[in-house]
Structure formats: structure tokens, C-alpha cells
Amino acid sequence: MTRYCAFFAAINVAGNRLTMADLRYAFEREEFENVETVVASGNVLFDFEDRPTEGLEELFAYMMLERFDMKTFAAVRNRDEVRSAVEDNPFTGIGQDHLVHTLFLEREADPEKFEKLVADHATRGPEKIARGPRCLYIDYVDGVGPSKLSNAFIERRLGCRGTARNVRSLARIAAKMA
Missing domain, CATH: 3.30.70.1280 (SP0830-like domains)
Incomplete structure (x- = not known):
């Protein structure tokens, strides 16, 4: 199992x-x-x-x-993928744990669409974005609430759905899975 x-x-x-x-x-x-x-x-x-x-x-x-x-x-x-969502997130340990998220995607993000997402967002806010395996890593820097980098914005650019969790919650979930 x-x-x-x-x-x-x-x-x-x-x-x-x-x-x-x-x-x-x-x-x-x-x-x-x-x-x-x-x-x-x-x-x-x-x-x-x-x-x-x-x-x-x-x-x-x-x-x-x-x-x-x-x-x-x-x-x-x-279990390994959840652990990776924390450990491989390049913003873990740099940004605040409640502001650093992993956005789990329904499929792998197309590299060209990801680059367009980054370019389209470049002037919209201070958030940092990186691509991972079937996920995005995001540092919301100033908070999720005021951010213009919403799930809807991301989903329109990538053409796939996703759901995000902050690394604090993911670390708690990974510990329960161990």
C-alpha cells in the first residue's frame, strides 16, 4: 500500500x-x-x-x-512527492513559510506557457515563481490576499487547473504521512 x-x-x-x-x-x-x-x-x-x-x-x-x-x-x-513539494521548493527557507506555496497542477506545465506566465506577471507584483514537477513554486512575498498572481490568472496562462498549499501546511502533511 x-x-x-x-x-x-x-x-x-x-x-x-x-x-x-x-x-x-x-x-x-x-x-x-x-x-x-x-x-x-x-x-x-x-x-x-x-x-x-x-x-x-x-x-x-x-x-x-x-x-x-x-x-x-x-x-x-x-509521500515522496509531498516531501519534495517542501524540500525542492527553491523559496523554502528564504521566504516566510506561510507565504511560500506549492501550486499542484493537474499536469506538467508547458515550458513555453510557463515563460509567458512569468513574462505576463513581471510587472504585476513582487512574487517569485519557479516551475517544478507537475507544480509551481511561488513566494507570495507580500501575501496571497493582495497578490495579482491568482489561481485564475495562472490557470488561464497555463491552460490547466491547480490547487496551492503553503509550505508550513505541506510540512505538517508530510510529517503525518511519514
Whole structure:
């Protein structure tokens, strides 16, 4: 069995209210093992047979639509990928942990689209952006709230969805996965 974390986008924001108990129950009904939620923002730890995470992402999108009538995206990463999201983030230890994020993407960011994203954002704010494996690393420097580097801005430029977590939360999740 492999330990995974599903990072759901837009849970308990924008009207998508869902208790973590209901989310855990949905995972248990699908026969995932050792289901646990971490922080009330749609982070679900679970054990399952080793398999490509893309198939799990599709399953969870379907599950959320069928069970809760929610259109959402889930980025699924295994223990090593979560640890990497903290350790390989070039801004970890440089920026403030609550301002340094990993944005998990549904697929690898196209290098040309990433360069366009960086160029389009260059005059919009002080944020720093780097590309990682199926993710972006972002230092929000002055805070996420006032930033013009929103998920919507990024998704339009890259043509794929994503969901972000700060490195403080990711380190906590990685520790629980160990």
C-alpha cells in the first residue's frame, strides 16, 4: 500500500461547503484505507495500492460530483512527492513559510506557457515563481490576499487547473504521512 494525499481545490470556499467528516466518509465508502483529513481545507490522507495518481484524480473529481454535486479538482501526490513539494521548493527557507506555496497542477506545465506566465506577471507584483514537477513554486512575498498572481490568472496562462498549499501546511502533511 502507498500513502497518498489528495489536495482538493475550492473546498470550504466559494460556497463549496463540506465537512471533513463527510469527505472522510466518502473516501471510506470507496474503500480507501487509513483515511485522515488534515486542516479543514480539503487535504485527505489515505492508503491505496500503488498506481499513477492521474487516475485517482479523475476518480475523485467524479466522486465529488456524484456524492456532493461539486465540480472540483484534486491533485493527488504520494509521500515522496509531498516531501519534495517542501524540500525542492527553491523559496523554502528564504521566504516566510506561510507565504511560500506549492501550486499542484493537474499536469506538467508547458515550458513555453510557463515563460509567458512569468513574462505576463513581471510587472504585476513582487512574487517569485519557479516551475517544478507537475507544480509551481511561488513566494507570495507580500501575501496571497493582495497578490495579482491568482489561481485564475495562472490557470488561464497555463491552460490547466491547480490547487496551492503553503509550505508550513505541506510540512505538517508530510510529517503525518511519514
